[in-house]
Amino acid sequence: MRTTDLSELAAFDAVARHRSFRKAAEERGVTASAISHAVSNLEARVGIRLLNRTTRSVSLTDAGAMLLAQLSPAFGDIGLALDALNQYRDTPFGKVRINAPNSIAPFVLGPVIGKLIERNPKLELEIVATDRLIDIVEEGFDAGIRLGESLREGMTAVRIKPRMSxxxxxxxxxxxxxxxxxxxxxxxxxxxxxxxxxxxxxxxxxxxxxxxxxxxxxxxxxxxxxxxxxxxxxxxxxxxxxxxxxxxxxxxxxxxxxxxxxxxIVPEDWLYLYYPARRHMSAGLRAVIEALRVS
Known part of the structure; x- marks a missing residue:
């Protein structure tokens, strides 16, 4: 498969997961028009409409749903293969996107950011702080931080420090x-x-x-x-x-x-870093977890 083909499939995968060209573009680090162009090229090449588009929404056609179901495991395997290369590097490599509550992010992440980047110079850490409860999968995050009481099913959770009151x-x-x-x-x-x-x-x-x-x-x-x-x-x-x-x-x-x-006053519930249970954990995310984990 040509590189351009894989790029088009990756663009489609992002749009299909987010149901949004804008969010897909943010995840891929390109413009929304570039994502739209890639998906249109893919549809023209396969001769089948994969997405239904309106000014307000994006949805999958039956063909698009079938393609997404086939692509998701494949891209997961590609991610695992690339992550396996970390054993040949001295430090983790790549971007890790974390979502955390704005009200506590400075006290949870602030003390570890400096050492984390110093020890892992090839790690790109992207932190979005908001008190709005979000779907980390839908919005393209690798992991989120929340109190235990607000964790969703299907997530792996790791207790982190500090315990706050x-x-x-x-x-x-x-x-x-x-x-x-x-x-x-x-x-x-x-x-x-x-x-x-x-x-x-x-x-x-x-x-x-x-x-x-x-x-x-x-x-x-x-x-x-x-x-x-x-x-x-x-x-x-x-x-x-x-x-x-x-x-x-x-x-x-x-x-x-x-x-x-x-x-x-009593200590609040423990904080947890959580991530999708079925998604492979990158070396970068492992480094973040080790920096935050309760010892």
């Missing part, structure tokens, strides 16, 4: 006007920020002590999904915030925020 913080000026809470029930008389997912769903503040668990649902005037915004609101003396401990730490150490209810 959420804390309640307020400013000195806020506590000068409001009594210091001693119990989660005391929060009912406070102005508390509502924690929100990007899809606008709220989640409660969770506390536990000696086996006694409490969920508190704030009803304050602010609903935010970005922890940095929550901290800014707390610094503005208007409300208490329930944020990741590592995000609050520099402000607490500087005396700009005060922690409360610490005896009710």
């Amino acid at each position: 959420l804390v309640v913080v307020g400013s000195p000026a806020y506590f000068a006007r409001h009594p210091f809470p001693r119990m989660p029930a005391d929060l009912k008389s406070h102005v508390c920020i509502q924690n929100m997912y990007p899809n606008t769903a709220r989640y409660p503040w969770f506390f536990s002590r000696e086996g006694h668990e409490v969920e508190f649902e704030p009803t304050g005037p602010l609903a935010l999904h970005d922890h940095e915004l929550m901290i800014e609101a707390a610094l503005a003396d208007v409300a208490l915030a329930y944020v990741w401990e590592d995000r609050a730490r520099p402000y607490v150490e500087a005396g700009r925020l005060i922690r409360c209810l610490d005896e009710w």
Whole structure:
């Protein structure tokens, strides 16, 4: 098979998996028009329409679905063959795309990025941080990072560090006007920020002590999904915030925020790096896992 033929098939495979020329182009590192041209050339060469296209959607024809089913294992085998070459290299080679929550990415990946690249100079690490829950397969990621409770079936998960906690913080000026809470029930008389997912769903503040668990649902005037915004609101003396401990730490150490209810705070669920169970693991992804894995 000619190189151009393989390139066309790879372009089709990407479009078929993503159902999008734009996302396929991002994965392949080319323009959307180049992807469209490659797929059109493939269809002209085989004499069969493989994709149905409208201005808003892309779908597979029956022929396209059959071709994709045959191509996916073949491209998997090609990936395995190329990855096997890593045994002849000193360090892993190639791109690894990771998706991680924006609220915790700096504390999980920040401490390891420098050493990871230094030890693996031929590794290309591409990190996209977003709190939106995404399908890592559909969006072309090699792996994602999430709390264990939000992992999907069909994924292999590896526990990673650090284990993080959420804390309640307020400013000195806020506590000068409001009594210091001693119990989660005391929060009912406070102005508390509502924690929100990007899809606008709220989640409660969770506390536990000696086996006694409490969920508190704030009803304050602010609903935010970005922890940095929550901290800014707390610094503005208007409300208490329930944020990741590592995000609050520099402000607490500087005396700009005060922690409360610490005896009710428990570590969150472990974080996991997850990837499709049926997809081969590249040497680059193995290097990332080893850098993050809980020892």
